[in-house]
Amino acid sequence: MGMTPRRYRRRLPVLPYVLLSPVVLVTLVIIFYPMLQAIWMSVHDYIIWKPQDIRFNAFAHFVTAFSDEVFWISLWHTAIWISLTVSLQLALGFAAAILLNQDFPWRALARGLIIIPWALPSVVIGLMWSWVYDPNYGVLNDFMLRFGLLTQSMPWLANPDTALYAIILTLTWQGFPFFAVMILAGLQAIPSSYYEAAELDGASRRQQFWHITLPSLKGVLVTAVLLRIIWVANSIDVIYVMTSGGPGYATHTLPLYAFLRTYTAMDFGYGSALAVLFTLMLLGVVVLYLRRAGRDVT
Amino acid sequence: MRRLIASVFAGALLFAGFGANAEEEVRFWFHFDNPDNPISQLVSKFEQENPGIKIKAENIPWNTYYEKLNTSIIGGNPPDVAMVKLFALPQLLEMGALHPLDDHIASWDGKADIQDELWELNRASDGKNYYMPLQYVVLYLYYRKDLFDQHGVKVPTNREEFLEAAKKLTLDTNNDGRIDVYGFGMRGAKGGHDHWATFVLPNGADINKEGGLLTPEAIAANQWFIDLHRVHKVFPPSAPNDGFKEITGGFKAGRTAMTIHHIGSSAGMVEALGDKVSAAPVPQGTQGAWTAFGDESTAVFSASKVKDAAFKWVAFLSSGDNNVEFNKASGQLPVTKSGSAEWTLHEKRFVDATVASLPFARTLPAKPQTSEFVGSSWPTNMQRALLGEISAEEMLRNIDNLYFK
């Protein structure tokens, strides 16, 4: 036993590189080359309709960003956006996965139905939900007025105090099936012998959950949360469809702000600088997260 | 049988043409609100009349139309011809993306049939014409005739009458303490600058001149407009986030008594409200009236290798019957004199309101910044002003900075 693994380990370093090289090659061409170009743009004055005026400006855009009020507003919204959306998605997805793992007659159907919100294109989701929230002919206000929860129609998306949270609810709806499916798959990998042994030792359901289920799921949970943080942070299509960042700056997140600067003002220099800053900050969050939670994942 | 032979022959020609490169292909990008793909008939008619030219018409989603167009220009693969709007002209020009059409137009026999104002409106800042008019609309006031009659309100022609009408028509119809109908459906999201411009610009506010928006009259006019929402509350509370789907939807649902839009939505309005909806030119300001001219043209791109064939297609779409067919499908108005003379697609009251509005139909400044004004500067500043986060003056100052800083 002692001989074999060591022999393999010495021979190994070639194989993982061989296995990884196609992926690395593709990502270099498709992502990292474009990313380098964007980084190049971020240190230039680069407004698309002024092709004569492209000039190196070192870090001027980054300095501008730090004194840009909208940058800070967007950063704050991004923090709320990520933390609330991911935790709500996780809570709901976890509950759904545990339930879907139980035995009941219509489980197969339930498993299929649960992923519907995730299987819809974002633009359809954005439009349907803005219709639901509409104060004039939307379903939500109608319901709440009928049941006496509101006395006046509430313009959920036009009110700066509620707009961001209304969209967070929409994104929670869209994304919780991801957690449900990933956690459900993770639950299957826990050997049933663990539970059998625990049962023999007289452990209660609750104890089994805390001492077997949760620790066994840790790797999957940590990874799923990590991936979701990144995905949610960058997801702007639903916000764009529902409010385009408004009213005012009430639903600006950093990637959305970068997008608006880039495509409505055609200011690719500043837009790229915002994107680079955002990526660096997100990278910082991810590295911290992995330090704390991810020791057994990487 | 003859057709079969003809098509076999045509197929053979096509095949031969492929090798010899005798056939020219024109890539045409368009966006269309009508999903039934009516353009294919025009394409086959054109191809029949112009053997040797093939049209590859690509329907591009409106949401990302300009993102895709700009990407393709910068990325070096633009179409030969595309549908374009005036607000994009200054930027396209700066990028050197367009091919001037003046020489082609000079020798084109359909030139005289295009309505004369349109050539003027489409002319670029360098005096050349890059855009061929294709269709147009003019914004006017939609109002609920039944509600106006019922409450004894007359159609407003100026700001004072407008305010009075809007107040009278902000109603709690069933006395449950909730407002059911609002006087005016205001568009506060992207695209609503037309509403704002109608009520602010013709009152001593000049958006074309540095400081022109910062005169006391301009600030007062902007304050008046913001007060419609904040003081008089004649807009639905959702106004800051409302786009065209909310203003037309709200009007159709009977939630608003007036709104401003164009003839393209008249069919839907009539479908929902029948005779209860009518139209009139927008109310005047202190110095005349201002309403938005909504344009759509075609342009040939400088990177095209088939510019002559491309112009043939451009000219085809803007001449006589073809232009009429095109606009029947798009629901807008033809640009030719002959086509306008016998136009029957829309109900008369909407055509009349459009024609009566043409003399004061305007466009936004022909400057590259207009794109940003429309896309983010106006909506953000307007929304913040409507919510009370910034003052009327700050809003105007931000817009002035955008154009003149």
Add this chain to the structure above:
Amino acid sequence: MMVGRRSRLNRFLTIELSMLAIIAFGLGPYLWMVLTSIKPEELLFRLPIDYWPEQVTLEHYVRLLSKANFLENMGQSLVVAVGTVCVGLSLSVTAAYSFSRFRFPGRRFLMLKFLVINMFPVVLLIIPLFVVMRKLGLLDTYFALIIAHSTFSIPFATWMMTSYINTIPVSLDEAAMTDGCTRLGAMWRVVLPLCLPGVVATGIYIFITSWNEYLYAAILAGQNVRTITVGIQTLIGEFEIEWGLLTAGGTLGALPATILFIVIQRHLIEGMVAGAVKR
């Protein structure tokens, strides 16, 4: 008897009722969309809201399928999504196996590098990528979209697969190899069957990611290859949203992934059986 009934009631109250609540939240807006799609156009904005349509019509579906080329778009989306699943899954499974089973210089760096791929806002990558695709002559081809979508799903897929493979004890690989399997043979015959649930979940993830992707589908393709998201976007016009067609399209568009999941969800259980056998 008594016990059986009580436990069934118990199960209903604890499990099925909570499940119903979650499904009601998940399905509510979708059902509203389905109901909208069968209402006649002129009744959509009528007040008070009709929750149950008085008149039912299939005109939107007929129009969608006959005029708007929707089936064709769905077929093309299916090609792209299935292609992406094949490419993405095979690349990410091998990558995940390397990350999980080997310790080699640059491993952590590569894993982090993978994550960075999804951190940079894609809208800023699109122009350079457009140029790359044009130079390779791949604009408006299936290949371009499959490669682009794979690249964007591989990082997540690799990370997820790594965490699933990590749950399979290394001793199993080693046992297989002492029995004469090669490394890849051990992966293929022992590790993959054991984490089949993870493979299925990751496959679903890749499929849905590709199926719902819009920006690349619209800008790198759109004419010869026109996915369902692009098709649906053309129903949202400048001045008119075709609500009837849009809701019909959304209703149909969610079906393939849902049906796919209903069909393969039992493989999520097979993993459990295998897991019981595994020691």
